[in-house]
Amino acid sequence: MVATGHHVAMAFALNIAAGLATCIGGSVVFSKSLVHLASPKSLSVALSLSAGVMLFISLVEIFGKSVEGFTVSLGKDNANGKHECGQTCQGNSWLAGTACFIMGFCIIYVMDWIVHKISPDFSDELDVADLQALEVAVDPTPLHFHATGTPITNCKLDDEKIIKFNAKSRHQLNRTGVLTAVAIAMHNLPEGVATYVAAMRDLRVGAVLAIGIALHNIPEGIAVATPVYFATDSRCKAFMWTFISALAEPLGGVLAWLVVGEGLNPIVEGVMFGIVTGMMVTISIKELIPTAIKYWPQGSAVTVAIFGGMLIMATSLILFAYVGV
Template identity: 90%
Template structure:
């Protein structure tokens, strides 16, 4: 497909939309209604839908188009001057497509390993206690809200343990939030490249992939904003780090395809 200004504009728009979904997750710190929606059940549904969409698009649409591209490139003209791709050519096309698929898997695996190697205590997941603490912090009318306004919550998993954030735990929470933002930004770079290339090849495929990535980015935004908010008591700082991690999505394509 020949790249046109229209195609490029659509591809970048899809990347921006998918990236901003991270900010949707981060905006939960501003509204108790959004926190109520960010229940473990709803997040699980979003992640499951995202996984299904991205797996289908990756294995059925993008992988198939990759093989088609190799088939078009590896074939040769026959004696009559007509393009032909024999069985050997088709087999090589499947091998090349599979090799690139495995290479991409290895690249993202190594990137994930590097992030965890740099910070062994890094986690991009939220447990039930985190969501309960966030709900209480944003909605002061709920029980167990500290009189000073500091986020405090009781976990239903253990009524005797109360989460209180002293100076040391605040520093650790802030570090966790920042590291999560950096890690998600790193992960968003190849996602942005994949969405851009898919949209340039087929807008429909790019749009569906962007939807899957957007569903995946919403819980990631919550994972960034929650610890930063608890550490700083600042909704703006929490949202800022979420926005920074989201920027990698549209930034990825220029660097990845240049």
């Protein structure tokens, strides 16, 4: 039996909201006023904040829940009916949690290996030059409306607004955009699982994790839409691929929903949270922080933003503790 009810609905809502952030990033191709979201410094700050949020909540909250799950499952009731977990039990719980953490780390690297095996020359990072070109290419003219009130999508740019590429460059850009969408979808799938599992155990933790994921989904949406936009001169095609990559987030939630069934027992909880911690920490250290540094290599802005994300999460958890949430 699969679980139903208010808690499940809230978990899926968080999944969908985090996924829609990818579409927000992809929507920059429609409006000059949104291009400021695609500036290198803005993306760097968003990625750094996201890394700080995800590192803090993963290591402070989620990993602790993994160890707690193993403690409950490995412990035994004494003669008085009280649950006990001695030194060996505690050690085994930490060992199991750490093993699951490493498993999450390996999952991300295996997924990256698969993507790069399929396309060895693929890079899922957006060049700074593309971000600068995007501002020039986007038509600042607002969208017009029919008398019926139906908006004209204006998928095609005027000729003078199009940045010219030869056929080979267009093909390569389009391929890059599509492969980026596939790679991001593969990354969003475990993130969807992570958000759902966290929300089912603790809605507060799930909400915080969804915020961190949403922050870095915005740059990911830009990374998908921009090359497709330049290759096809079509806003709609660029947004379509962004939307497809965003669907993986709620799909991950659906997979978790089917696997979890009626709820999390302690051993499943320990395994899932350990894996989630490993995946989130690996994504933060391997992808978010290096990309943030690439977009803003000067000064200490990235470091400050990472600590800022951690401080925001620490403050939130302190306030939650005081109000008993």
